[in-house]
Amino acid sequence: MSGAHGSTVTRLYVAGDSRIHRISPEVKLVAVFAVVVVGAVTPRTEVVAFSVYVVAALMVVAMSGIGLIKYLRRLTVIVPFILFAFVIPFVGGGEKLNVAGVALSVDGLWAMWNILVKAALGATMSIVLSATTPVTNLLHGLTRLRVPRLLVAIISFMLRYIDVLVEQLGRMRRSMVARGHDPRWLWQVKPIASSAGALFVRSYERGERVHQAMLARGYSGVMPAMTNQRASINEWIAVMVYPAVCFGVLMLAVV
16 A cells, blocks of 8 residues: 555545554454444434444544544545435324424434434544555455455455556546537547446556556465464553443433
8 A cells, every 4th residue: 555645535534643553453453343332233312322332433523633633624425425315204104293384294304413413423423443554454354353354355455456447537638628528518429438438447457557567476365464463451451441431321321
């Protein structure tokens, strides 16, 4: 990933020295996964439980030091889910609730709340993880968690070549515009389709060349272990407090 400096993926990281930044990546990966799972299985009617999850998540955001503006800007990724959620009360069936002269579905309102709060919780956890952990460290963490090395290698190459493909697509788009094809308009769909096919072929050929170069340098099918360093017990205990609190609140809510 050394060649990805300044790339789309690495720009997600926000340099800092907060306590969240210093936590080992494998611990953060497990904690984020646990919080998302607990949030996903919590019944949508448990408003108090979700309120605790969200407040705790905002505390984690504050501890990470990434900044409120940057956090809110990145949270806009869930805007499509928000727009979809706000439509549901108007088209949902079942019992109706009259609000300011507008009939809204009760089940639709609960569905809207369910989508909004779970999307916001999952996005918040992902934002904190990506903003406080460099991509290379995340790959290290996956390796320490015994994720198959081949899968880690595939993920690392995928992340590395996102920017390669974006750069290639940009060059092809500039070439199209220089030849009078403006890809913004519907009637330019033919050159756009041709460019997509050419991009696929070029990407495949580049992947073949990279693979052959790796084999020539002794690649055996899996990436070597990046590091043997392990997270301390204190780190695990400290970080898993948040998922444990969420799980405890869920148990109290459903029992």
